[in-house]
Amino acid sequence: GNSVTQMEGPVTLSEEAFLTINCTYTATGYPSLFWYVQYPGEGLQLLLKATKADDKGSNKGFEATYRKETTSFHLEKGSVQVSDSAVYFCALTKIQGAQKLVFGQGTRLTINP
């Protein structure tokens, strides 16, 4: 079946550090890939997405590239801020059919000033 595996957390970085959160997936066919973010006390928000191989999703300085050959969708940011502290979820969905989201377990990121 479809599944998503994320880098285990928690991850703690200093402000302005480079961030990578690894995500790999298992799926039949060609899924769409997403990163969702959950800030403290808030609901899930879509951060970025990519719908086909080699697409790059980007938002708020975050980027992720859909790599079919390595079945990966790693999240990166060049210089993190304290306000980026949150839980990050990688997810996939199939274009056809029910389009339910399958999530990874989440990675808690803490940025220290």
Added chain:
Amino acid sequence: EAGVAQSPRYKIIEKRQSVAFWCNPISGHATLYWYQQILGQGPKLLIQFQNNGVVDDSQLPKDRFSAERLKGVDSTLKIQPAKLEDSAVYLCASRGLAGRQETQYFGPGTRLLVL
């Protein structure tokens, strides 16, 4: 545009009691999802509606969980009787009808604690 609304935001009950959650999706969104998010895990789909019909309820524990979306708009999720392991955040999400419009929009969730 108003987002997905959920209520209540928090609920504490004792095991074997019943509880109900309500969701109002984004106006015009035909597809509605209920997810369960246990602490430290990613959300897991419980049930998906397309208008007022069930598309996928394969992960719904039907002996105790039920959900309905009678008029194809609001939805309620009920647990009866609740167990300790039902303690989680229950998330509602909605999505528009357009073919490749895949983005799901989430509500703030209802945090349930079963004692």
